[in-house]
Amino acid sequence: KQEVTQIPAALSVPEGENLVLNCSFTDSAIYNLQWFRQDPGKGLTSLLLIQSSQREQTSGRLNASLDKSSGRSTLYIAASQPGDSATYLCAVMLTGGSEKLVFGKGTKLTVNP
């Protein structure tokens, strides 16, 4: 059974700091991995999607890497801003055509002005 773990569960940093969020998964047979942002009481916003054949994706100040063989992904946020405060969720899509996502519990990020 695929399990996704995110470390740390919560993170508080001063504005301007670079930071890394970690995600690990137990079964390397994934179709892709996606990072989402969730604001309190809101839906999910897709940040980056990495296909299983890819190593990383970048969007603005965000960079996500994937090491499928070791079951790890990291989300790097450069020059953090208070507006980055949210919960960041990592999810893997299982292979086999089911299109199911397995989520981690998320990392709650607070960026202090």
Added chain:
Amino acid sequence: GAVVSQHPSWVICKSGTSVKIECRSLDFQATTMFWYRQFPKQSLMLMATSNEGSKATYEQGVEKDKFLINHASLTLSTLTVTSAHPEDSSFYICSGYPNYGYTFGSGTRLTVV
């Protein structure tokens, strides 16, 4: 980008009543949509996969008679929580899969009193 519209965003109902949540794909056709539930400080958990024109597929442990799913068109899926109880209070969120990345609705906060 692809948009999924979910309504209502929040609802309060009395125990024993039923509540319907709608999920619409606004700019793509969704043969499949996914319904998740999220309890406080927990991961999103897949409840069921709705399939246009056929029966939904429920995850283990999810009562299909309690959580009725209808996917009558390529743009609309509905989840009805029947005979709601306080333990059904949760955040329900739907998603579509327009290309190779998920798009989520804004979620519905259900409170059963």
